[in-house]
Amino acid sequence: MATLLVAASAWAGGPAVPVTRNLQADGASSTQRGVPIMLVFSAPGCRYCRLLDKDFLKPMLISGDYTNKVLIRKVMIEDDATLVDFAGKRVGADKLAKRYHVQVTPTVLFL
Numbered sequence: 001m002a003t004l005l006v007a008a009s010a011w012a013g014g015p016a017v018p019v020t021r022n023l024q025a026d027g028a029s030s031t032q033r034g035v036p037i038m039l040v041f042s043a044p045g046c047r048y049c050r051l052l053d054k055d056f057l058k059p060m061l062i063s064g065d066y067t068n069k070v071l072i073r074k075v076m077i078e079d080d081a082t083l084v085d086f087a088g089k090r091v092g093a094d095k096l097a098k099r100y101h102v103q104v105t106p107t108v109l110f111l
Helices: 002-013 023-033 047-063 093-099
Strands: 037-042 071-076 082-084 090-092 107-110
Touching: 023 037, 023 071, 023 082, 037 047, 047 071, 071 093, 082 093, 090 093
Parallel strands: 037 071
Antiparallel strands: 037 107, 082 090
């Protein structure tokens, strides 16, 4: 019973989906590993983004079944921080979203 409670607790909290700050480094890692990048555009107040995290992305991370199949990263488009794009240039998350024609959240891209 205790094992079940610990497992349920780990599943509920689970690991956070990594928010990318450097797509150039993520791209190099994905190339080295030979896997695509699953890039999730998300927003803090987005109810569907939270559901995607809880019901799909976290279980994917917890299971370990996708570790060698895909590199999962998140871009928070309402985040004021800048990140490094695939070309090594600094760009705002909102500008990156526009570059990929992201108009709603969540949006999932495979690159």
